Amino acid sequence: MVITYCFVSLLVINVAQAEQVVVYSARIEELIKPMFDAFTRETGIQVKFTTDKEGALLARLKAEGKRTPADVLITADAGNLWEAARAGLLKSVSSSILEANIPAHLRDPQGHWFGLSVRARTIVYNTQKVKPSELSTYEDLADPKWKGRLCLRTSKKVYNQSLVAMMIAEHGEAETERIVKGWVDNLATEPLSDDTRTLEFVAAGRCDVALVNTYYYGRLMESNSNLPLAIFWPNQKNSGVHVNISGAGVTQFSKNEHAAIKLLEFLSSEKAQNLFADVNMEYPVNPKVKPSKIVAAWGEFKQNPMNLAKAGELQTAAIKLMDRAGYR
Numbered sequence: 238m239v240i241t242y243c244f245v246s247l248l249v250i251n252v253a254q255a256e257q258v259v260v261y262s263a264r265i266e267e268l269i270k271p272m273f274d275a276f277t278r279e280t281g282i283q284v285k286f287t288t289d290k291e292g293a294l295l296a297r298l299k300a301e302g303k304r305t306p307a308d309v310l311i312t313a314d315a316g317n318l319w320e321a322a323r324a325g326l327l328k329s330v331s332s333s334i335l336e337a338n339i340p341a342h343l344r345d346p347q348g349h350w351f352g353l354s355v356r357a358r359t360i361v362y363n364t365q366k367v368k369p370s371e372l373s374t375y376e377d378l379a380d381p382k383w384k385g386r387l388c389l390r391t392s393k394k395v396y397n398q399s400l401v402a403m404m405i406a407e408h409g410e411a412e413t414e415r416i417v418k419g420w421v422d423n424l425a426t427e428p429l430s431d432d433t434r435t436l437e438f439v440a441a442g443r444c445d446v447a448l449v450n451t452y453y454y455g456r457l458m459e460s461n462s463n464l465p466l467a468i469f470w471p472n473q474k475n476s477g478v479h480v481n482i483s484g485a486g487v488t489q490f491s492k493n494e495h496a497a498i499k500l501l502e503f504l505s506s507e508k509a510q511n512l513f514a515d516v517n518m519e520y521p522v523n524p525k526v527k528p529s530k531i532v533a534a535w536g537e538f539k540q541n542p543m544n545l546a547k548a549g550e551l552q553t554a555a556i557k558l559m560d561r562a563g564y565r
Contacts, residue, residue, distance in 0.1 A: 383446065
């Protein structure tokens with residue numbers, strides 16, 4: 238009887254341990270816990286998570302190697318996910334559900350990472366100083382007519398590095414460098430520390446236009462809807478708006494790959510997509526799901542359909558190009 242009891246106890250412990258997925262997340266707790274709670278209610282699988290900066294999480298995964306407890310890595314920007322895959326930290330997985338829910342350009346062709354929400358890096362302008370008819374493309378912001386009128390966030394942030402990397406993929410290095418130099422020539426002030434501060438400069442009239450992620454615009458307008466700011470969707474007659482993702486991948490040494498994939502599938506589902514996207518004023522990655530009313534009010538736009546893997550593949554080239562162009 239004792240032997241049977243021990244065997245059953247060990248079996249229960251092992252099953253319990255199997256029903257847990259460990260997540261390393263660069264998205265803060267308030268942006269992910271609601272989704273994890275919903276996943277647990279849906280499946281019974283518990284989610285244990287740790288949050289930190291992207292660089293710290295990648296360093297931790299590298300240091301832990303095969304000993305890592307992490308099953309899933311969640312982070313923002315395809316460049317970061319590409320780097321994690323390049324470093325051998327993510328494994329290739331195959332899931333017909335993920336492939337059905339996530340458009341091809343928003344996931345790794347080899348299945349190492351998958352977009353779970355979309356953010357657009359677009360033009361925001363001061364409505365008292367700029368008419369929408371004056372705006373057209375990212376490239377046009379290099380035109381001398383914007384001299385002393387443009388604000389940019391520092392080139393050190395991955396968001397701008399990915400934008401320039403995608404431009405290299407589209408235009409080549411020489412033309413992209415010409416464009417970026419034009420941006421630098423048109424700056425109204427030194428590059429700013431973050432998107433919120435950039436938007437505040439535009440609202441205050443210290444510059445007329447800027448490039449920012451849409452959710453920063455949403456947050457600022459939510460706190461003060463009277464600001465003279467509006468979104469413009471560039472490149473609608475050619476390549477489309479530059480988009481990026483918050484996304485995830487299964488870690489190379491996951492101890493519970495089945496539960497990890499199940500979590501990603503849940504996060505890409507119609508049931509969970511608004512939970513994942515709305516909390517940060519992002520766009521659902523699943524085309525069957527509509528954005529929140531706040532986000533939808535910004536208008537529809539055509540996305541650049543180029544695969545976001547290019548943001549990682551050309552990131553080093555983009556950083557070097559920005560440095561050559563004097564974009565700090």
